[in-house]
Amino acid sequence: MSILDFKEIPMPHKGGGEQDKFELFARDFFEQIGYEIHSTPGRGADGGKDLILIETRKGIASNTEVRWLVSCKHKAHSGASVLKTDEPEISDSLRAHNCTGFIGFYSTLPSSGLVAKVESIQGIEHQFFDSSKIEQALLTNTKCLDLAKRYFPESFKNWADENPKPAQIFSDHEPFKCHLCDSVLDFDNRGIVTSWSKYEESDDGLIKKIRNQYVCCGGDCDRILSKRYFTDGYVDAWAELRDYFTPTLYLKAVMAFCNELNDPKIQYSEEAFDQEKSILIKAYPYVCRNLTQSEVENVRDLAMLPQFLGGLG
Numbered sequence: 001m002s003i004l005d006f007k008e009i010p011m012p013h014k015g016g017g018e019q020d021k022f023e024l025f026a027r028d029f030f031e032q033i034g035y036e037i038h039s040t041p042g043r044g045a046d047g048g049k050d051l052i053l054i055e056t057r058k059g060i061a062s063n064t065e066v067r068w069l070v071s072c073k074h075k076a077h078s079g080a081s082v083l084k085t086d087e088p089e090i091s092d093s094l095r096a097h098n099c100t101g102f103i104g105f106y107s108t109l110p111s112s113g114l115v116a117k118v119e120s121i122q123g124i125e126h127q128f129f130d131s132s133k134i135e136q137a138l139l140t141n142t143k144c145l146d147l148a149k150r151y152f153p154e155s156f157k158n159w160a161d162e163n164p165k166p167a168q169i170f171s172d173h174e175p176f177k178c179h180l181c182d183s184v185l186d187f188d189n190r191g192i193v194t195s196w197s198k199y200e201e202s203d204d205g206l207i208k209k210i211r212n213q214y215v216c217c218g219g220d221c222d223r224i225l226s227k228r229y230f231t232d233g234y235v236d237a238w239a240e241l242r243d244y245f246t247p248t249l250y251l252k253a254v255m256a257f258c259n260e261l262n263d264p265k266i267q268y269s270e271e272a273f274d275q276e277k278s279i280l281i282k283a284y285p286y287v288c289r290n291l292t293q294s295e296v297e298n299v300r301d302l303a304m305l306p307q308f309l310g311g312l313g
């Protein structure tokens, strides 16, 4: 099922100020994925010239420029595919604009007849971007996410709510990595947070001593690490890393940490204390929104956090 609803982009030729929106979207899209925009869409009939792109291919002796003619067809509102008859003059247009590449940029699909027609044109390159190919490029390329948000605000919001990404809070955001194998641990995999502690008798009764904590993969990595740290009477307790990515559970973890620090019967070692801070800081972008531009200017980087010593290690 598709994620982005191309009907969010208004129908072309409807008058008003937005008749060119699909072409503007195409321009922004190709610019974002690395083409140089040679000419941008103008309003009204333009003899089939929707957009001309320049691709520079780096060679050893010199660079080669490929000029692409982009034809934009926005038929998402009817759902109809783009037919041969919708693209009557591809060869003439390519010649007229001195292009050797043709791109069909469509919010539906090209018909098989159109594909065959384009394939039969001698001496040119061609590409088709249909709705699913465009969608895939938008949602898998971080540079394009802003475009998806701008042109598909409703569908993007629904998608983003279900597919949360860490917010841009720190310029030097570091992902969680397994303490043993260094794999990146994210929403999609089963990382755990393991904490080692033991109870010791003291003058004030039993004291819980927390020695060290780490994040690792569940399963094999957890088992190997458990053997390593199962010493001196310390036992392990663990939580799902993904709990730290859930806003309410994150807050619960912060409150639990505060309460433990205030509890005379619980002692964090210096190592375990720094590790807990590091986990909370690394998890924070997952439960948080992006900064606004003015906030970005006020908060430069992690070094601004008070008493944050020794990096995120």
Ligand SMILES: [Zn+2]
Pocket: 178, 179, 180, 181, 182, 183, 216, 217, 221
């Ligand atoms: Zn691992």
